Amino acid sequence: PTGTSVEPRTGAAFPTVLDGGRRLTGIGLRKTSVLGLKNIDVYAFGVYADDSDMKGLRDKYGTFSVSELKENKEFISDVLDQDLRMTVRLQIVYNRLSIGSVRNAFAKTVGSRIQKFSGSDNRELLQRFTSLFKDEFKLPRGSVIDLSREQGYVLQIKISGKEVGEIQSKLLCKSVLDLYFGEDPFDKRAKEDIQSVVFLYKKV
Ligand code: DAO
Ligand code: DAO
Ligand code: DAO
Numbered sequence: 001p002t003g004t005s006v007e008p009r010t011g012a013a014f015p016t017v018l019d020g021g022r023r024l025t026g027i028g029l030r031k032t033s034v035l036g037l038k039n040i041d042v043y044a045f046g047v048y049a050d051d052s053d054m055k056g057l058r059d060k061y062g063t064f065s066v067s068e069l070k071e072n073k074e075f076i077s078d079v080l081d082q083d084l085r086m087t088v089r090l091q092i093v094y095n096r097l098s099i100g101s102v103r104n105a106f107a108k109t110v111g112s113r114i115q116k117f118s119g120s121d122n123r124e125l126l127q128r129f130t131s132l133f134k135d136e137f138k139l140p141r142g143s144v145i146d147l148s149r150e151q152g153y154v155l156q157i158k159i160s161g162k163e164v165g166e167i168q169s170k171l172l173c174k175s176v177l178d179l180y181f182g183e184d185p186f187d188k189r190a191k192e193d194i195q196s197v198v199f200l201y202k203k204v
Contacts, residue, residue, distance in 0.1 A: 005046070009031045012091040022048035022087055028190025029182070030090075032105070042097070043145075045187075047180055047194050050085035056175060057084075057122035066196050075195070079181060080174045087148040088180055095141040102139070103130045113175035113182070132157060132165035149173045 004013040009026045016024045027046045033039050061075055069075055107126060114122050137159060139145075146158040155168040155173050185191040 001147065007044040007046075007091075010041055010044045010091075010093045010176075012093060014046035014089060014091075018048045018087055019087070020083070020115045021051050023051055025049050026190045026193035028187030030183075040094055043092045043096045043123075045091070045180065045190070045192070046089045048087040048138075053084040056082070065071055069195055071193070076181065076183075081170075081176050083151060083153060085148070085150060087146050088177070090147070092139050092143040092145070097134050097139045099135055099139070100139055101110065103133055106130055106133075109179055110175050113178045116169060117174060117178075119169055122171070124166075125169060129167055129172060130165075134164075137164075147176055149177065151185040 005024055005027055006013050007029060010027055012027075012081040014024055014027055015041060018024070021030065025047050028042050029042065030042045031039055032042055038111050043132055057075075057078060060078070061072070064072065064075075107130065110129075111126055114120075114126060139159075144160055146156075146161075148158070149155045149165070152168065153173050154166050154168045155176060157164050175182050181188055181191055181194055
C-alpha cells in the first residue's frame, strides 16, 4: 500500500514509496542554532531504502530483537558500507536558506565525517561536491533535494526532480549517510525508526 507519512513538527509530507522500489524507513528533522541562540528548523528528511537491496540485511538481522539491534554496531556499519541503493529526501522548511550557508554547513558536517572515516580532510573530494552547489540555485521553503546512493557508490543529487550532478565515492556516500544513521545522527528518534524497519518486513 502507498500513501504519505507526515513529519509532525513541520507538516512536511513524504511518500511512503519512491521511484518504484524505495521504501520510507524513517523521518526526522534537521535543526540548527543561529549564533548559539535561536533554534531553527532547517529541513525535514525521509530515509528510503531499496527493498531488494535490503534482502541481505533482513536475512542477517531478522532474528535480532529491537534492543539487540540498537546496540549492534555491525548493523550500522553494514548499512553505511554496503552497496545498497538508498535515498535521503530533504524538504526545506527554513525560508531564508542561502547556497552559501548550505556550502558552509556541508563543509562542517560532511567534512567532519570524511575526516572521521578516512583520517584526512580530503579537501579535493569535498570541493568537488560543493562545486555542484551553484549560486544560481534557489532553495525556498518547500524545495525538495534528493541525495541518493546509486549502485557502485555513486552519490547523486536532484533538486526538485532535476539531476544537478553525481560523484562516485564510497567515502562520500558513507559520510553523508552517517549524518542520518551514524553514531551521532541529526535526529535520534528517526534513527531508531530506521533501525526497527528491519522487523516490519521480517518474514514470519
Ligand atoms: O541563515 O545563517 C543562516 C542560518 C542558516 C543555517 C543553515 C544550516 C544549513 C543546513 C544545510 C542545508 C542543506 C540543504
Ligand atoms: O544538513 O548539514 C547538513 C548536510 C546536508 C547535506 C545537504 C546537501 C545539499 C545538497 C544540495 C545543495 C544544492 C544547492
Ligand atoms: O525487506 O522490504 C524489505 C525491507 C527491509 C528493510 C531492512 C533494513 C532496513 C535498514 C535500512 C536502513 C536505512 C538507513
